[in-house]
Amino acid sequence: MNDKGTTHFGYEQVETGEKAKRVREVFDSVATKYDLMNDLMSLGIHRLWKRYAVELAGLRPGHKVLDLASGTGDLAARYSGLVGPEGLVTMTDINAAMLDQGRARMADRGLIGNVEYVQVNAEAIPFEDGRFDCVTIGFGLRNVTDKQKALDEMFRVLRPGGRALILEFSHPRSAPLKWAYDTYSFNLLPLIGKLVTKDEDSYRYLAESIRMHPDQETLRGMMEQSGFERCDYHNLTGGVVAVHRGYKL
Amino acid sequence: MSISDLTHAGLEQAINHHISMDQNARAQMAQLHGRVIALEVLGTGRTVYLVPGPEMIQLLSSYEGEPDCLLQGSPLTITQLRHPVPEGEDPVPTDMRVSGESELAQQFCRILRGVEINWEAYLSQYTGSLIAGEVSKAIDFAGYWRDHIIDTLNRDLREYMQEEGAVLPTRHEIDAFGNGVLQLEQRLRQLQQRIERLTGIEGESR
Ligand SMILES: C[S@@+](CC[C@H](N)C(=O)[O-])C[C@H]1O[C@@H](n2cnc3c(N)ncnc32)[C@H](O)[C@@H]1O
Numbered sequence: 001m002n003d004k005g006t007t008h009f010g011y012e013q014v015e016t017g018e019k020a021k022r023v024r025e026v027f028d029s030v031a032t033k034y035d036l037m038n039d040l041m042s043l044g045i046h047r048l049w050k051r052y053a054v055e056l057a058g059l060r061p062g063h064k065v066l067d068l069a070s071g072t073g074d075l076a077a078r079y080s081g082l083v084g085p086e087g088l089v090t091m092t093d094i095n096a097a098m099l100d101q102g103r104a105r106m107a108d109r110g111l112i113g114n115v116e117y118v119q120v121n122a123e124a125i126p127f128e129d130g131r132f133d134c135v136t137i138g139f140g141l142r143n144v145t146d147k148q149k150a151l152d153e154m155f156r157v158l159r160p161g162g163r164a165l166i167l168e169f170s171h172p173r174s175a176p177l178k179w180a181y182d183t184y185s186f187n188l189l190p191l192i193g194k195l196v197t198k199d200e201d202s203y204r205y206l207a208e209s210i211r212m213h214p215d216q217e218t219l220r221g222m223m224e225q226s227g228f229e230r231c232d233y234h235n236l237t238g239g240v241v242a243v244h245r246g247y248k249l
Numbered sequence: 250m251s252i253s254d255l256t257h258a259g260l261e262q263a264i265n266h267h268i269s270m271d272q273n274a275r276a277q278m279a280q281l282h283g284r285v286i287a288l289e290v291l292g293t294g295r296t297v298y299l300v301p302g303p304e305m306i307q308l309l310s311s312y313e314g315e316p317d318c319l320l321q322g323s324p325l326t327i328t329q330l331r332h333p334v335p336e337g338e339d340p341v342p343t344d345m346r347v348s349g350e351s352e353l354a355q356q357f358c359r360i361l362r363g364v365e366i367n368w369e370a371y372l373s374q375y376t377g378s379l380i381a382g383e384v385s386k387a388i389d390f391a392g393y394w395r396d397h398i399i400d401t402l403n404r405d406l407r408e409y410m411q412e413e414g415a416v417l418p419t420r421h422e423i424d425a426f427g428n429g430v431l432q433l434e435q436r437l438r439q440l441q442q443r444i445e446r447l448t449g450i451e452g453e454s455r
Contacts, residue, residue, distance in 0.1 A: 048258055054307075055254075060314040061283040081302030084283020109304040110279065 053167040053243045054078045062086045063133040068122045069140020073102040080111045092120035122150040130159040138167040142213040151226035158248040169210040170242035257308040260371045265305040267364040279303040287316035291323045318349030324372040
C-alpha cells in the first residue's frame, strides 16, 4: 500500500476501494466450487495445515472464538468441536455468498448449537473490545487490503490473555521446494482454475496474492506493531505455509 | 509438524471414517461433545488427546487444559480396544489405568470398540524406529517425488534438511507436497488433452 491509495491486486496496482471489490468478485465467482478447489489447491495438505493451526489455538470448553474470513468453515468446524456446547464460535466472512455456503455446510455437518454467523470485514470488526478468547484468520489475511488495520482489530477484540492465530501461505525456504511450489501455483493452479471453474484469472490472482504477502518475519513485525506479544511463527511444509501466533497480555 | 501430528491426522481420519458410516456411534460421539479424553501410550512417552464432537472426533498432540479423564495403557493393552465387548461388560481393557471420570472412560471405550481401527499400524509409529522408509510405508506417501525429481534437487533438499536441522517429518511433508504436485500435473495434462480431443472431435463432426 502507498500514499496514493493504491494497493496490490496480485501483481497489478489498483485503487484501494477497487481492491476490496475485486477480491469480493474473485470469491463470488468461485464460492460454490470452493471446497473442491481447496483440496486441489493444496493437494489435501491444507487439512494437515489446518489441524496444526487449530492445536496452536489452545481452545478449551467454554471458549469464545472469532474466526475471520471463514469461507466454508473448515477451521470453524474444528473450533466448534473443541469449545464444546458451552463455547461459542463466531464464524464470519466479508462475502455473504461464502458465508451462506459456510452456514449450509456447518448445518450439514450437524454443527448448529454453538456457532453464530456474522458478515464481517476483518478491517472493521463489529464487536466490542476484549470479547474473544481467540481470534483467527486462515488463508484470509492476504486478501485483506489493509492488513495492519486487520491486525489492530484482531488485537482489540481479544481479551487480555487471549491469542491470535494467522494461518497463511508464506515464503518457502528451500530452492527445490520453491521450484515445486512455483510450478504448482503459477502453472497448475491457473490451469485448474481454467478447467474446473473456467476462471483462470481468479486462480492466477490467488497465486500472485500469495507471492505479495509479507514474509514470515515481516508479518511477525506487523503483529508486534499492533500490540501482540510473545509472537512466534511455525513454518509448515518448509514455509509454504506459516502459522503466526501472538498474545494480548 | 512432527511425526505424531501426521500419525494423529491419519488415526483421526480413520476413526472419523468409521464413525461417519455408523449412525449410532456418531450419535454417541456427539453426546460427549467437548469432553477431553487423554490416552497415554505407556512406554513411549506419548499422550494423545481425543475430543469428541457432533461431526467428528479430533485428536490433539497437546492440550493446554485438564483432560476429563486419563487412560493409560501399553500398546498391547490399547490394541485390545479393537474387539467389541458384550453389553453389560466393562469396555475398558483390564490392564488399562483410568483416572478422572470413569464413566466417561467407559462410554468412550465402548464407542472405540465399535470402530474398526488397525491400532498396530498407528502405535508402531510411536514404538518402531523412525526410519524414513518405514514411516513412508506406514503413512503411505509414495516415494514418487524421490524417484522423479532429478538428483541435484534431491541433494539440495537433503542439504537443506540437514542444514535446517529439520528431521523426517518435514521431509515427509515435502515428499507429500512434491508428490502431489507431480501427480496433479499429470492428471491435469491428461484432462487437458481429453478436453482438447473432445472439443477437436466436436469441431470436426460439425
Ligand atoms: C481462501 S478463503 C479462506 C477460507 C477459510 N478460512 C479456509 O481456510 O478454508 C479466503 C476468504 O477471505 C474472505 N475475505 C477476503 N477479504 C476479506 C476481508 N477484508 N475481511 C474478511 N474476509 C475477507 C473471502 O471472502 C474468502 O472467503
